[in-house]
Amino acid sequence: MPKINADGPLDRAFAIIGHVAGQVRAVSVAEIASALALPLPTAHRLIGNLEQRGLLQKALGTKRYVVGNQLVTLSAKVIGAAFRTARRHAVLRAVAAEIGEQCEIGVVRDNVVAYVDSVRVSQPQGLQFNPGEAAPLHCTSTGKIYMSRLPERAREKLCRALALTKYTETTIVDVENLMKVLDETRKRGWAKTNEEYVRGVVGCAVPILSPDRELIACLGVSVPVARVSFAELDRFIAPLQKAAALLSETILQVDEDGADDGSDNL
Amino acid sequence: MPKINADGPLDRAFAIIGHVAGQVRAVSVAEIASALALPLPTAHRLIGNLEQRGLLQKALGTKRYVVGNQLVTLSAKVIGAAFRTARRHAVLRAVAAEIGEQCEIGVVRDNVVAYVDSVRVSQPQGLQFNPGEAAPLHCTSTGKIYMSRLPERAREKLCRALALTKYTETTIVDVENLMKVLDETRKRGWAKTNEEYVRGVVGCAVPILSPDRELIACLGVSVPVARVSFAELDRFIAPLQKAAALLSETILQVDEDGADDGSDNL
């Protein structure tokens, strides 16, 4: 039985690092152990490992730990690397600012929608797709777009295979209905969601296509229905499509300086 | 005898992360495997582990990997923690006292400048960057420094992707202009801001570099224009640079109790 463990050595290592990095002052082994519910000897061993590698280090003259030099160096590299490939995020941020609502990019993997990136414009309100979260296919705009682009045969098979969980009153749980909606979605080229996953939250999404028109991901917006009605969502489509076009140009480029991308009309 | 293994799972995980973070572009599993002399299935497994935890992620639409959201978040936390240690905070306080104005340290994350530490000398006046606050790239000194260090191609594309919001009369909203300013910034090695974000507040910043000249963060000063004119900012540069050099030295520094052996490879 392949057990998916969420508490392996690696997780613990990163949990410890995260905890140390999140504290204002240096922390003792005991504090870390109690914060992360680790047995004390285990905490010692793990922290010792991290210390040997320079990922943590003792604060001068004490036995309390702070982030290590290797970790800081690595982090700087990571920040730099992330910044070099940040155009996707910039486009997302720009469209979120233009629309004035939360926008997110999602992909489908293993028959669930995984949100890769998202931008909140204002303070948290209503729904938030945190990157890394997973949502079902049948009640999200991204999921609908994905399904709508499958060959009809595969689409129907998938619809029947999925557990069409009823999250709200408007969740589509009937295969016939879902197929009809997907058909519309396919013809129209974009999808809407009417409080089907979370009550009070509506949204819409458009596909991000590769040059050969393969679906790469979806760009969507989620908004409290109190602010924008289901019908009003349509006015987001044009900006979303414009941004999606930009993204598809941006995303696939090999990001090297002298790379072979001829498109400068970004 | 407790065997000190220099090639355990943890070492490999960090080696992979380091390699991905050090590349300019997304890398394939095979590239990572060959770069780190790992068997391909092993590399695949390890990378899969990291991907599940959000430390690495696939570049959209490809099978190549880039740093993941979790890792970027953690790295930003680490940088923040690194500069909040007593010794480094003291350096910041010293330079703030010397200059007589508010100094702050900022990093870029998600295309936004996040201030990780700051020191006010006098009573609140004009702008205050509270740690945790976020400011745009195009109208802050720190943002300019980050952008100026991108390869030219990427820099221009990022400029075009950013929403160059006009905050004041002097905010640079024109891509050509911004590019010109960034070019100067790159050549000069530091940045100035002329009431571009908040009216009545000017500022400048210098980079804090790691030993291998990687950008870790920026050290900057913000001051009401009533007290110091835009032109007069230049006299802050030298003290700032001195402090920045001091800060990057402390990053390299190894504490006395960590002096075990000479092998300090990653």
Place this chain on the structure above:
DNA sequence: GTATTCATTCCGAAAAATGATAATTATGCA
């Protein structure tokens, strides 16, 4: 259309992590 490289899955042997218990060493306090 074939060759080749790359990505992915399988699985049994080998290695490492785990954490209870116990011993040892700091550390605070009067």
Place this chain on the structure above:
DNA sequence: TGCATAATTATCATTTTTCGGAATGAATAC
């Protein structure tokens, strides 16, 4: 100084993970 308490290290049987060769599938180049 001495004593009590907490912090740290040691030991070890058990459990869990890792490891990477071999095989297979997918993608791409030639």
